[in-house]
Amino acid sequence: MLIDLEGIDGCGKSTQARLLAERLREAGHTVVVLKEPTDGPNGSRLKEVLRGERTADAEEILTLFAADRREHVADRIAPALERGEIVLMDRYYYSALAYQCAAGIPAERIRALNSFAPAPVLVLVFDLPVEQALERVHSHSVADTFERADHLERVRAAYLALRDDPLVRILDATRPPKAVMADVWALVQEATE
Numbered sequence: 001m002l003i004d005l006e007g008i009d010g011c012g013k014s015t016q017a018r019l020l021a022e023r024l025r026e027a028g029h030t031v032v033v034l035k036e037p038t039d040g041p042n043g044s045r046l047k048e049v050l051r052g053e054r055t056a057d058a059e060e061i062l063t064l065f066a067a068d069r070r071e072h073v074a075d076r077i078a079p080a081l082e083r084g085e086i087v088l089m090d091r092y093y094y095s096a097l098a099y100q101c102a103a104g105i106p107a108e109r110i111r112a113l114n115s116f117a118p119a120p121v122l123v124l125v126f127d128l129p130v131e132q133a134l135e136r137v138h139s140h141s142v143a144d145t146f147e148r149a150d151h152l153e154r155v156r157a158a159y160l161a162l163r164d165d166p167l168v169r170i171l172d173a174t175r176p177p178k179a180v181m182a183d184v185w186a187l188v189q190e191a192t193e
């Protein structure tokens with residue numbers, strides 16, 4: 001079983017992934033938490049782009065994320081699923097559906113390019129206003145903050161546009177982690193019944 005945790009930078013999904021993993025382990029499950037981009041060759045290239053050390057256009061970025069994911073599925077995700085483990089993804093192809101969509105790539109293309117990836121049973125989108133998310137993440141300069149705010153507004157809109165996807169649940173991430181976790185747990189129970 002695969003569950004995907006999503007949201008804009010600063011939404012708290014990594015904390016929720018950790019809390020959910022603890023809770024599932026207490027319930028007797030074997031859980032693995034995996035993160036994308038990975039530390040593999042394509043993931044490392046992507047991290048250079050994200051840090052601004054290397055430039056790449058939207059097409060290249062799309063292709064690199066898909067290549068990184070292909071290796072991740074083969075090396076870690078599919079084997080864990082075959083062993084019957086619960087896989088919690090801290091970002092997966094739904095990140096591409098938000099971020100690469102916000103960069104102008106049509107959703108159908110993103111889905112087609114990622115069709116090799118096993119589908120999640122549930123996609124949790126942790127939603128909060130961009131200003132609040134930016135308060136949580138460290139930012140370097142005012143100009144940087146404005147640029148990021150503009151970009152994250154588009155990404156947030158792309159996430160909210162996924163509302164009609166039957167796998168997607170949107171959660172109010174402005175609340176304290178424990179309150180958010182209560183909703184997460186209820187949705188996971190529902191999805192695994």
Ligand code: TYD
Pocket residue numbers: 008009010036037050065090091092093095096097099100
């Ligand atoms: P990272 O610093 O790992 O962010 P976070 O800690 O918030 O998860 O960087 C991941 C960035 O990559 C993030 O801004 C979202 C972006 N991303 C994509 O654009 N497409 C993708 O398919 C994935 C997995 C991530």
